[in-house]
Structure formats: structure tokens, C-alpha cells
Amino acid sequence: MTQTTAIHGEKISLLRVLGPAHVWALGVGIVLVGEFMGWNFAVGKGGAVAALIACWVAGLLYTCVAMIDSEVTSTVAAAGGQYAQAKHIVGPLMAFNVGLYLVFAYTMLEAANAITLGYLVQTVGTMAGFADVHDKPFIVLTIMFLAWLNYRGVYATLTLNLVLTAIAFSAVVILFAATKPWTHDMLNHQAFLNGLPYGWVGVIASLHFGLWYYLGIEGTCQAAEEVRSPARSLPLGTMTGMITLLIAATMTWYVCSGLMPWEYLGQATTPLFDAARLTGSAPLMVLLFVGTVFSTLASANGCINDASRAWFSMGRDRYLPTWFGAVHPKNRTPYRSIVFLVPVAVIFAYFAPLDQVITFSILSGLLGYTYMSLNVMIFRRKWPLNTIRRGYIHPFHPLPALVLLFLCSVTYFAVFLGYGTQLIAMMIFFAVASLWFHFHRYKYVRRGDQFTMQWPRPAGY
């Protein structure tokens, strides 16, 4: 089903032009930057070994997310992804919150990308003798340029992402091979690994940033309305994306932890570029500079795409002012949503430190995963198996949901360790926004229009 919006009395829909490769590029393109920056803050919270354990545990969390999401997305394939699912399965307020989780997870990730790119340009500028180079103009320019690109059209945007992501992934593989991991010529883990400096509490704490290895992979289903064959392309693109990220995360950890002291790695802004610097190879430095720039651009590009579509969907459903639910008459993009989110990204990228911005993004994602674990149990209860046609049925239900809920609870505690104030601030924001929606905004929402799937009445209603 292609949903439409009215512009000047004319029905205009988003274009169905994307294939599995675009879905892979959208998912991996958003997340691959997590190998170039951010994951290493897990080293700072618990040490390098703790970060590796966090990488595996987060991998288990995201496997549960992928299993659950594959079932629900293959059954509710509509723009907005998890947002559309919440509308049909839990209710409008939940959908409003899920929409906000998506928007903030991606907008904060976009801001983090811009910060990294600005920092990298400043670092390389300083190395090249331009000591007065400032990162701020590059931060603003990056966001503005990518917003303009998204404004112009989704096909060109995600085709560009495909190229950028492929080059960035190649840079990780080439760096890994160039450090000769089968010898001790460059990598010396014995010299740099120091066990668990914080003990096992550090392992739990590092799970906070462990999510950064994969955060955003679930964004593949945001493009459901623009994919030619959602039932085939979405699971294929998501699963190949997860495999790509697992490989990249392992290689990244191995190279970085064998090249630099954990204290430096735990706070570095561009760890893979620093790894290339430590090899002493100028071509590798250039390659990882290009890889980092491309990964940040691809990620920010995908983030603008996903965040604007979630905001657009909420506008179209009147959860937000309907003004946001417009599609550009020529470019067929949600242009007003794209433009509105630009200042949010710019303000956070300009004024907030990288680890704080990443924490806001992770928290938004974490709230979304908590919702997913509860959502799938409600989904199975309201529509038991064989009552509706599912594209995919995930095995061992409800084990993945329970594991996901448990891992989410542990991750809340991990964020509490060191970033408790942000956790409370974020929860207060969502609580106030929920009250605003329920007592004010909901009166503008057409009730019956929130349920568009051709399903039977849910059990218990």
C-alpha cells in the first residue's frame, strides 16, 4: 500500500524506487560510522576487554531486535517503521513516543557525525600546518549540505550512501589487513590490554556505548514505503547489514586495542584515523581520513532521511501539526520535516560535547528497543499466529523479547553509571511530551484512520 498526502488538492506519494542494496546502504550507512567513532567510549567506561564483551552482548541485543523487527516489519510494512507498528499494535500515544525516539536517535546521531567530521578536518588541518582551522563551520556546512541533498530526492541520496558506505567499509578492511594481524609487527595486544580496570561493574557500564556498534540498524524499515519489494528487501538488507557490522566491529576493536593505550582510546574522537596515524603509513592515513569523512557523511545522510520520514509520518497522522505532513510536489520528499530538524541538529552539534550527544542518541534507541520487546508480546497476544498473514515468524517466542527486555534493563543501569542526569532529563522530556500529546494534541487525531491494515479486530478489544 502506498500512502499519500495532499498538496494543493493533488494526491502525491513517496516514490517506490529502492532495492535491497539501498536498504543495506541505509542500515549500514547509518551505523558503520559507529566503528569510526563513539564505540571507543565503551573502552573509557570499562577498559578494552570490557568493550569487547559489550560488543558481543550488544550483538545479542541487536540479534533479538532483528528477529523481532523482521516479524513485525514484514507484517506492518509502512513508512515510519516502528512508528507505524506502534500505531496498529499499542496505540497513538505509544506511536507518538516511538516517532520521537526515532527522530532523536537519528538527529543526535546526525549531530555526532557532524561533530566528528568537524574535529577531523580541524585535526588534519592542524597536522597540515593550518593551526587556525576551526571545526564549527564544517559542522554547520555538513548538516546544511546533507539536508539540501535530502530535500532534493531520496534516490540520489541513498545511491550516494551506497558508494560512501562501500568505500568506508573497504577502508576498515584495508586498515585491518595492512596492520598484519597474523603477526606482531604492528599490533601488540599484550602491551596495551590491561584486563578490567573497573572490574565487572566496568563491563556493565561499557554496555552503554557498546550499543553504538550497531545503533540505527533497525532504521532499514523506515524506508518501507519507498522500497520496491518490502517483504524481500527489508529482511535481506537488514540481515546482511548486521553481518557487515559484526565483521567491521571485530576488526575495528582488534586493530585499535592493539595499537594504542586504553586511556587514549577511551576518549578519542576519531579512533580509526588515530590507528592509521600510529601505523606511520601516509596512504593509510589518507584512506582512513577519507573513510571517516565518508562514513560520517553516509551516516548523517541516512539519519536525515530516517528522522525526517518519522517526523513526516507523525505530521501526516496529525500527531504533529499537519504542515509537516507535506511532500514536495517536484522532488517527492518530506521537505518541511527535513528543514525543521536542521536547527535541532545544528544546535546540538554546535554546543554539546560528543559523548553527551551520543548518549542522547543511545537513550532514544534504548527506549525504542524496550518498546519493541513489549510490543511483540502484545502483537502475538492481539493477533495470535495464523490469524493474520506474517511475512516472517521469529522462533523461540517469547525468549528473544524477554532477553531483549533484560538487556535493555541492564543498559539503563549502564547509562545510569556515569550519565544518570541525562537519563533522568531524557525521561522527563518524554513524560512531559506524552502528557502534552494525550491531553492536548490527541484531539486533532482522526481515530479510525490510525488503523489502516486489513486485519481482523484485535483479541481483547
Added chain:
Amino acid sequence: MAKEIYVPPKQSAFGQLFDSLFLLGLVLVALFAPLFLKLAGGGKIDIPVQDKSTWEGLGQTAQQAAQWVKLGFTPESASSIITSRFDYSFNPVELAVTILVIVGYFALLFAFSRSEYREVIDERFGRRSEQ
């Protein structure tokens, strides 16, 4: 009997602008408040070291010191990074309040959603008594 269809009021342009600015303001106030109030980032402490002016005094081996130098650091410029640690001690009351806020938020979310969802289902499928 025909289904009852809820017809929402039309929102004025000013109302739409106000709602947009309200959300934007809420985001900035809620998320920037911890940063401006210097409450963000949690507790970090400095661990004591023998001597901040030498790599040995900072507890770095020769191999580790060599990498610091390649990255452009001196013992003085690296000391604040090397000695900084997270402080994971916490007040159980703070943890209990945090758990209460998270659980309370989700409880509120599901309770309100349930009542709204019932209206959606009733309008989409008709009230039970009408069938």
C-alpha cells in the same frame, strides 16, 4: 446503526506554529538543562600517580609511551587523560528514583495508549455492542 466517527477540530496556522515551537523548546530545555547546569557527564575522579611529568610516573610502559608520543602528547598533556576515571559509586536512593521514573513513564505510556487504542478500534471496527 452507523459507526460514530470522531471529527477532529481544525487547527489554526497559529496553533500549528505554537505546537511546533513548544516541542522544539521542550527538546532544547530538557536536553540542554543538564549541560548548562554542569550536571552532565557524571562523576569523574583523578587517580593519584607518582609523577605527572614523566611517562614512568604516569604508569606507562615504554611501548605505551611511544604511542602517546606518536599521537602528539607529552606526559604533561596526557596526564589528565591517563589519571581520569569514572566514579561508579552511587546513592541507592538515586537509583531507586531512576527506576521509578522509567517504570512510571512506561506505565503511563501503556495506560494512556490503551484508552486511546480502544477509541481507534471502536471507530475502525464499530463498538462491540453494535456488532
